[in-house]
Amino acid sequence: MSTVTVDLIAAARPNFMKVAPLYHALIREPWCNVRLVHTGQHYDKNMSDTFFTDFNLPKPHLHLNVGSGTHAEQTAGVMLAYEKVCLEAPPDRIIVVGDVNSTMACTLVGVKLGIHVAHLEAGLRSRDRSMPEEINRLVTDSIADMLWTPSPDADENLKAEGVPESRIEFVGNIMIDSFELLREKIETDTTRQSLGLDHAAYGIVTLHRPSNVDNPQTLQMLVNELIAVSERVPLVFPVHPRTRGRLVAAGLLAELECHAAVTLLEPLGYIQFMNLVVGASVVITDSGGIQEETTYLGIPCLTLRENTERPITVTHGTNRLLRPSQLRTAVDTLPSTPRVDAVPPQFWDGHTADRVVQSLRRLVAEGGASTS
Template sequence: MQRLRIDLIAAARPNFMKVAPLFHVLHEQPWCRLRLVHTGQHYDQNMSEAFFRDLKLPPPDLHLGVGSGSHAKQTADVMLAYEEACAADRPDLVVVVGDVNSTMACALVGAKLHIPIAHLEAGLRSGDRRMPEEINRLVTDTLADILWTPSPDADEHLAAEGVPPEKITRVGNIMIDSYELMRERIDASGERRRLGLENHAYAVVTLHRPSNVDTPTPLTALVDQLIRMAARLPLVFPVHPRTRKNLEAFGLCSKLADAPNLQVIEPLGYVDFMNLVCGAHLAITDSGGIQEETTYLGIPCLTLRTTTERPITITEGTNRLVTAAGLVPAVDEILAGRWPQGRKPRLWDGHTAARVAADIRRRLLRAPPHVAEATAVPATAHQRTRGNA
């Protein structure tokens, strides 16, 4: 049997969570050989290597060691290093995930070397091109030969952009696979107990987007609102390194430290963090993944952004977009029991990686349809029409 040589690209924290379930499924297949590529875009111990350990990933086969830098430098460094790796050992398929700089950079390398590219989590759009992630999504989806989408809105976006329907397969949400993969360890983590939150109502806070944390005015406003919220509900705030640096630079650390009912802690690995999320009464975030996880778990989520590339978490789930000024009123609505319950979107079921593996085999090896593949959803004519409206 022909064996496909497949590169799985991981770069930043969300990538690791998305790559892990797919790695485990593909690793068991006799028809492929994997190379796990870590670009090194995030190099902090708490934000990279810990996630490989938590998600039972082996050390990467290839570590590009790119590190931080401007968007241009980071993209260029990844391209240079990954092009050299492909020249030395050419894969048959490059699988990129998410929307970080490494996603776009490796897609560009694959396209220029005429290596097929597959994008997991394709078709997500916020409509805000000021976000670097939005540019990365647009470029990657333009270059990709295979586009695996998590939801109907993603199918519609790609159709509206002229992507041929035969390139698109809806496979579901890979983040849910990650959660289910680690569910027993998450439940057994004990992080809530260590923080004294077991059997208590509390909220989890995460902030890292430049629009929220890189300048004094918005970050100060958010700190003030968090302190007000903590008077209503205890908060636990694992602080991203970027956010901590700016809290210190803007003289806001002492305000948080002095606030009652507000615990500021170091970043957590995936297992411990999800143990906190699972027990939370609500989540406050500007992240993408938490919007999805809270929808799956039925936990109210307040997203501190003006747009989201995951609108299904609003139309079907428990997520809502809020401003800093809207945080406290929204929390009051949640505490009063007036928050929509939502439901789990279709194919958010923990079997996305199996559908991806079946789609690779069908497309590249022309194998007969697999049982798992039957649950993948190609874009329909109706969706294509709506997408062009």
């Protein structure tokens, strides 16, 4: 088999975690030349560069330096920059992950240039088109050549949309690979100890979605609920830059700062964050990936959203969907008995990257290096 150049696209915090296990699996393959492409969609050090260090990733081979902006500005910026790369030095294959603007943008570039594109974490659906991520998922999955799915419900979603089964392959959840890749470092990290939480009950909070933080009235309700919850269980809140800006603008940051039972932190690296998660009694979030990790670990997760693109975390896991006004009641009704060992969904086993490599090797052998 001749050498195949594969571009791995990373753009935002969850992407870095998802490409890391696959990068390390691919570089062991003699037929594969991997290029790590950082679009620069997130550029805050704690939200991007730290993850390359945590996961022992090299400096990106290509950095598009797109930066922030509106959805249109980011999408257009990534398309213009990545098309230039692909015209000057085209890869044979492109692998995109997740559901950020860069995922859709690089898929569009690749497909239009006749380059094989595979989407890792395909088929997830929230059925809520007001979420920008849902649009990115729909567009990406409708045109990508290969769709690697994390769960059986994702396969069913794609089939219902008319996607041929030949383009769908169930490989499992790459986020679990990421956790297992760093499990030893997570367990020996001292973040929990430094905060005096080694033998304490506490909850973790992560919030950033516009539906929760952009409206001052909703944000005020959330702050009130978090303060009330902190009287039941102390809370640790690594504050996303977007959320911090909204809290400051609404005059609410000081309300949280003055409560001793609420500990506000800057954004954390993956190792430090997961060190807190593995010891937590509950996670309060509006994010996506943490719904999966808590399901894998058997930790109660309260997700402040009306829907989730990861329903398996509700039907087979520890996740519950809530409105902000339901938060303190939900905390009050958490089980008081110790959690039992989790039984994760199928293929949430730390070997998804290996299955992806096997799939890619087979695709290359069957279909050549490119569709161009």
